[in-house]
Amino acid sequence: MNDPKPLPAEAGLEVRSHFVRGRNALVTRADFGDLYVDYYLHQGQHGYQHDPFHDELFKQALAAITLHCASRPWNESSAWTIHLQAPLLNLFVAGDNRLSTVVGQLFTENVKADAAQIFLADVVRGNEAPQRSAVDFTGNDIFRAVERYYLQSEQRVGRFFSFGPEDFVFISAQPQCDLQWLEKLTVEEIQMLDSSEQLSLLEIRSYRWECGCTQERMMAVLASVMKSDPEGLFGEDPVIRISCPRCGARHKITREALEAYVGAEEGK
Incomplete structure (x- = not known):
């Protein structure tokens, strides 16, 4: 301390x-x-x-x-995922002592209705390997x-x-x-x-x-899909919308911007 x-x-x-x-x-x-x-x-x-x-x-x-x-x-950070059945939702919260930040999001879509209630804890301390535990x-x-x-x-x-x-x-x-x-x-x-x-x-x-999610980080998530199936990703739309899974922030990604990002990454 x-x-x-x-x-x-x-x-x-x-x-x-x-x-x-x-x-x-x-x-x-x-x-x-x-x-x-x-x-x-x-x-x-x-x-x-x-x-x-x-x-x-x-x-x-x-x-x-x-x-x-x-x-x-x-030097420790923690992330918890809490699955509830009544009400049916998933809670996600995370805290990072190194950055002095906390963040989270809740999910009500695509939540399993027949699963056991589970508390998942992921812990990272310094450079050690992540540890996970699960408790019902x-x-x-x-x-x-x-x-x-x-x-x-x-x-x-x-x-x-x-x-x-x-x-x-x-x-x-x-x-x-x-x-x-x-x-x-x-x-x-x-x-x-x-x-x-x-x-x-x-x-x-x-x-x-604070989450720290940015347009660049969202594009990094989408880059592999863009390389393999750009039409499946965008279809006829010039813009897609993606929500950060950590905080729920909504980001708009244009096809032009993602193409430029992928091109820059491939050129490194």
């Missing part, structure tokens, strides 16, 4: 991490109001809108991965699904608490944690944690909503 130091407001969402002395637990907390505003502005910018209930589930997942990332090493879960409470992931894959206790619709706390067990205390914690006790326990501020991290 770095030495704690305040960040400027424009740096993004502020997540504070505290160590609970005598309990050996890590607390990460943030108010996600500003990040949710960025998410809705992104929707408006790209002209799409989700069902309000689906949005609430997505925002839970976005908060969960942000607090999770804030509790992890600086019940219900549609995203925080409870992440808690199950912690028990099954992380093999330790992690618990989420809500202070309000946009204010969340995550407490994760560290070595020699007082598990009996952590497992029995109530919302009321969490609200009194500052006065009932000895907390040490470890770090303040900043996260912002």
Whole structure:
């Protein structure tokens, strides 16, 4: 952990991490109001809108991965894919500690209706090979699904608490944690944690909503298809529209621009 130091407001969402002395637990907390505003502005910018209930589930997942990332090493990135049956949708969220970014998208089309509910976690730390784990879960409470992931894959206790619709706390067990205390914690006790326990501020991290998808990256995705079947890709249309699978941003790609991109790549 770095030495704690305040960040400027424009740096993004502020997540504070505290160590609970005598309990050996890590607390990460943030108010996600500003990040949710960025998410809705992104929707408006790209002209799409989700069902309000689906949005609430997505925002839970976005908060969960942000607090999770804030509790992890600086050189680690995580991506979660959460498949739900009721409602029928897939949630995708990702966080990168190296870039201090979080992003995500939800999908309601081409989702398998007869599949088991699965929580997939992909983790990359430094230059190590990616690691994947899969955990099944019940219900549609995203925080409870992440808690199950912690028990099954992380093999330790992690618990989420809500202070309000946009204010969340995550407490994760560290070595020699007082598990009996952590497992029995109530919302009321969490609200009194500052006065009932000895907390040490470890770090303040900043996260912002950002994907990094660009026209060039979208063309890189389409390049191989353009080389093999340009007519199948464009047909008689001079423009195709493609959505970023990470954030839902909508990009317009002209045939002329893609031809120029492919030509430049082949000329290297």
